[in-house]
Amino acid sequence: MSEAQHSPVQIVPVDPTDREALLAWNAVLGEGFNAGREAAWWASDETTLAQFGDPKPERLSVLLVASLDGEMVGAAGAEVDPGDPAEVEISVLPTHRRQGIGAALAAALRETLADHAEVVQAESYSEAGVAFALAQGMRLGNQEHRLLLDLPVGRAALPGGDSSDADRTAPGIEVRTWRGACPQELIQDWARLSTQMETDVPMGDLTRPASRSDVTELRRGEQRMDAQGWTLVRGLAYDAGTAVGYTEIFVNRHDPEILTQDDTLVDRAHRGRGIGRALKLANLENLAGVPEAGSARWIQTYTALDNTPMLVLNRSLGFRQADVLSILEGELRPG
Ligand SMILES: CC(C)(COP(=O)(O)OP(=O)(O)OC[C@H]1O[C@@H](n2cnc3c(N)ncnc32)[C@H](O)[C@@H]1OP(=O)(O)O)[C@@H](O)C(=O)NCCC(=O)NCCS
Secondary structure, three states, rough: HHHHHOOOEEEEEOOOOOHHHHHHHHHHHHHHHHHHOOOOOOOOOHHHHHHOOOOOOEEEEEEEEEEOOOOOOOOOEEEEEEOOEEEEEEOHHHHOOOOOOOHHHHHHHHHHHHHOOOEEEEEEEEEEHHHHHOOOOOEEEEEEEEEEEEEEEEEHOOOOOOOOOHOOOOEEEEEEEEOOOOOOOHHHHHHHHHEEEEEEEEOOOOOOOOOOOHHHHHHHHHHHHHHOEEEEEEEEEOOOOEEEEEEEEEEEEEOOOEEEEEEEEEEEHOOOOOOOHHHHHHHHHHHOOOHHHHHHOEEEEEEOOOHHHHHHHHHOOOOEEEEEEEEEEEEEOOO
16 A cells, blocks of 8 residues: 555645636645756746636646645646647645655546546656656656756857857848747748647657647637747748748746747758757847846756757857756556
């Protein structure tokens, strides 16, 4: 018999329309998840309220809290889009670990998700999280460095800085940047390349979710991101009129301390020409036009452990390693 069954821990679902309960759940989930990490982002109250105030119609969300003697000590969440792996988060406050609370939350999640998913995926930045997930019968699917760039960025790396033009430009390449919704005349190129990213991005042994990058879905995503406080800072690279790469940075106006450098893709046929660097530099310049970005302290980005070209490029821009993201996967009903 496991410790969880002896424990007086109480696990109850959270109603996402109950504002106070939702924010308390989000706070405990974030506190446990980010304990001990440097410059770790978590969704603000405003973003969380917007996210659950306008849920995706087809998505199932499960929110649970764990309490001991009326005190919240842990939380879990799961999101499932039909046919895709369930994405789960489990966190326990550091003062209450190794008492079976995480396992009890995992058991409750499995029960709730039983008819909704076959496969579960979970992320962790800690040895404890990975050990816990392995003990749950999951396996390591992929790992990425989380890199941080301290702001403001050193002048040398930026356009107009000390590095020579040859370092900063890719001959024959034009980068078009914008902030917010994608200009209508570029949306087909954006849809094509972001769909390519969904199939190209290294995912190790993880199950790849279905593609959702048609134009209607992209426009819905832009609206949802805007409602949650995100400004999308984006750029497309063109070679003789053909889009060959893109990059994007996310800034949240409710919480602009940590920005996220998200996807960067260069079409395979055009790699090795400095396009990734040109894209990133042009988009950093584009970022300067977002007022909230002026108060940012870090840009974070994720690069697969074996993606040497991108690690080299990110280091040359001043990014340093902060921690490692491990993504684990397993069957919802193991064995
Ligand atoms: C992962 C986490 C939720 C575990 O919560 P917890 O309540 O301490 O976990 P449990 O007590 O239920 O542990 C269950 C089993 O997981 C394994 N485990 C948990 N923490 C471990 C650690 N630090 N080292 C090695 N094994 C560990 C053990 O097998 C443990 O069983 P045991 O105590 O009988 O040996 C907690 O450490 C946490 O919040 N970490 C940060 C968030 C995170 O990474 N979440 C991702 C989870 S997939």
